[in-house]
Amino acid sequence: MEYEEPLFFRVMKYAADADRDVVDMVSGNPDWGSPPAVSEGLHAYADTGGDDFQYPPSEGLRELREEIAARRGVDVSQVVVTNGGGGANYLAMGRALERGTGDEIVMTDPVYPYYPGKTTMLGGTQRFVVADDEGHIDPADVREVASEDTACIVVNTPNNPTGAVYPEETMAELVAIAEDNDAILVSDEVYDHFDFSGEFTSALEYDSPHRIVTNSFSKSLAITGFRVGYAIADERHAEPMKSRHMLTSVAGSRPSQAAVLHALRNTDPDYYEDTRALLRERIAAFTEALDAAGAEYTTPEGSFYVMARFPGFPGTLENVYELIDEAGVAGMPGAGFGESRTDWLRFALVTPRAQEAADRLADYFA
């Protein structure tokens, strides 16, 4: 699979250029607003200057790393603050490949398209395990594909694009497969605050040098533009990941890190609960209208995406354009996420008009 991220931009541009009103369900940009402490933290930082405007430690502000370590129950030495979740995945996958214990990266189909893109850039080889219609993977399939050539298994739970949340048994077995093949499980958990199933299990539950957990504040604090994420890894991986981070970026952005630190310390748990409640309502309204449209779909267990399939209407780029022009709804072509989802479309529930969008789809397919 080629790196297809520019597809997002093509679809967004087509929707923006359309002659009619279009409900944008393309991007993964939260629309529900950040907690006030993000702005407060940025204002407080803007009032400093001088030394505080200079390089933070390359691995991240000490207090931020300590805050993360305390929340995740790990030693601070295991925490690397990164340029968002994307930066964390890059460092983790780069580390897995540079160990020299294989050049294959196992991932799922459908897949978040950055993973195959990073694999190719890093000189690795892509291997895919096909998920079922609900987005779940059978660990036995992963074990079959894994071998001494496996450098890394990269998964995303809660999942983009399928909404699947992998159960405890799956996570335990994925760690075991990584251990048995001298590989690293990279568990990308950026949607961990968006679990509606109660089934979410972090790979952190399994203390192993064969797993690296990546995460980000982009979605949980609705600040995708700040670029603050983190990785948690055994020191034997954390140290070379820090070096790679230093050699690619020197350090992460200090204004962003200061704002995130302040927001973590001053945001009420209600903020996260309210966001989940909002998304639960959107999911219910959107899927109800999809029923009316005669669509097949997966109800997300987590994250904020719904994959849907309409009879006789495959999820091609042409059909995406058709829906923008004729129904006024913009989604993502399933083909952007891998071969198994070419019939499907992905809709991101990042608009208060999700129900209106579903009604438009119901009208169009009536």
Add this chain to the structure above:
Amino acid sequence: MEYEEPLFFRVMKYAADADRDVVDMVSGNPDWGSPPAVSEGLHAYADTGGDDFQYPPSEGLRELREEIAARRGVDVSQVVVTNGGGGANYLAMGRALERGTGDEIVMTDPVYPYYPGKTTMLGGTQRFVVADDEGHIDPADVREVASEDTACIVVNTPNNPTGAVYPEETMAELVAIAEDNDAILVSDEVYDHFDFSGEFTSALEYDSPHRIVTNSFSKSLAITGFRVGYAIADERHAEPMKSRHMLTSVAGSRPSQAAVLHALRNTDPDYYEDTRALLRERIAAFTEALDAAGAEYTTPEGSFYVMARFPGFPGTLENVYELIDEAGVAGMPGAGFGESRTDWLRFALVTPRAQEAADRLADYFA
């Protein structure tokens, strides 16, 4: 040469832990303060929120790229906003190597230690050209080393650590050597606002697809912690550099980019002139005291570093520790910058106590 950046941190830690007052001349962190428009821009951004807190374009905020393009007289399509100058150099060197036209990276000795570090991480081979005592390179030496194996020539003007500013003839010949060997000249010009010689010539003067110019606002706006830099490259390089940036970081930090954009638009040229005047004074005072200490040194033509050599006192790490403990002055061991400078020490003029430091050195060596 191994990647020796952690040496900085070791020296800074030793100085911080010392039992006595120490003048810190180790880091490259400006101490003269940012223009007020940086804070103002950050405050203004903090008041936005919502959509403005979400992903900027991966290649950088459009208005920032336009501002840079207008200032540098290039088309906006050639501008990639990066995670500081370090990010720009990483993208440029990565691009040079991925072209497949050689795996050698030619650099100077002494060298900014990130260049050899990045070369190794990217799978390239290091080749060094030795600079003369003033830090200048003879282009004939570069031409002799360059071959069909050369992917890239990376230079830094004004130079860290030597303070040399390469004259026009050198820059013209470096571009020609890159062209003649199907290689790319990466000209790192992050100290371009700190030229005291009037001789600074940007590689941008030479319109060639064989040169990439990198730069940053870290030093010019005294915001090393914000991580905003840029590269200017022919589109055939800018496009793959944008892809690499997307795959490693998704995008740069938007709060930082917004603050830089505001600062560029609202900072009087006097700010830069005043900084240069301040540094000229520091250089004069510091070098005068070095004369009194019987040291050999280079008067910087640009940047804000002075390399000095004391009779019978090589620039080893042990001697650096000795000067911290006995003289109360912290510099960097010359060995951190390459084999040609093992006798030397580097002092960064980023403290109002530069003259005091030189007086202490004069006392110590008296």
